[in-house]
Amino acid sequence: MTMPGNEAAFLADYDPQAYDRPSVAVDLVLMSVVDGAPAALLAQRAEHPHAGQWVLPGGFVPMNEDLDAAARRILSDKAHLDGAYIEQLYTFGAVDRDPRMRVISVAYFALLPADRFAAALEADPALTLARIAFAPSGEDRLQARGRQGVLPLAFDHAEILSVAMTRLRGKIDYSDIAFALLPERFTLRALQDVHEAILGVSLNKPAFRRRMLDRGWLQPTGERETGASFRPAELFRHRPSPVTS
Structure with a gap:
């Protein structure tokens, strides 16, 4: 289909003040x-x-x-x-x-x-x-x-x-977006705290940890937190989900 006129001429004559x-x-x-x-x-x-x-x-x-x-x-x-x-x-x-x-x-x-x-x-x-x-x-x-x-x-x-x-x-429940709110190394308790803060509810600790571990998003660092008065918790880092085509 052939369009009438010339686009350059149209643009030269166009009045941008015609519209708010x-x-x-x-x-x-x-x-x-x-x-x-x-x-x-x-x-x-x-x-x-x-x-x-x-x-x-x-x-x-x-x-x-x-x-x-x-x-x-x-x-x-x-x-x-x-x-x-x-x-x-x-x-x-x-x-x-x-x-x-x-x-x-x-x-x-x-x-x-x-x-x-x-x-x-x-x-x-x-x-x-x-x-x-x-x-x-x-x-x-x-x-x-x-x-x-x-x-x-x-x-x-x-x-x-x-x-x-x-x-x-x-x-937050189906994606790994919560890890953006955590430092590079974190405890499972800190990860659960972030989910609870965003959702505004308390979560079952064993069920939450099992779900996070099963999703493959967590990579153990082999380190534990420092400065704790009780048994230091294990530190993890985020393992991003693989990109699929």
Whole structure:
């Protein structure tokens, strides 16, 4: 089929102002487990709108920047982290999600051991690693708690955190995603603690350990933990599942 006209001529005459052009932002959900509870890295806003409230590290995407490149830039500039694996989580596009103008946010998601956040928290006093949990009222949205109590979340970032937690809870039982929250060497107790923190339930210890060992994800290191006042537990490392074609 022959299309009429010339594409170069069409593009030369095309008016990009003919359609609305909403702004696009990237927000990062950087999660860990701290003291037996899920936690996310948050930043306190210094400017309006929502000055003094808390948000996920994020920023606007320039017209000449790819989404993935913007996520990596924000990871470095706003979260003071490098080398973390991040993946797209979901796109949030409610018309009124930002009071300034129409802003569509592409959320990215990453899991990290808690010690990876130490440098970020030291570099920027506006950052905190807040514990997150579903509100006592039973609502689907999450609360974030810092040392001063419940932290008010700006924009729709409570919804973004809820989607991230739902995704994590859905994947943790059938995938090896939980190992991203652990150091290179870990005990079976630490692995179970991570699962219990994410799922919000207590798990049967023998059944959980048998299931983990049967899946072939664990590789013994031949070492035991140090500093324990009781019999030191064996240390394992993650053995990734083989890639199949």
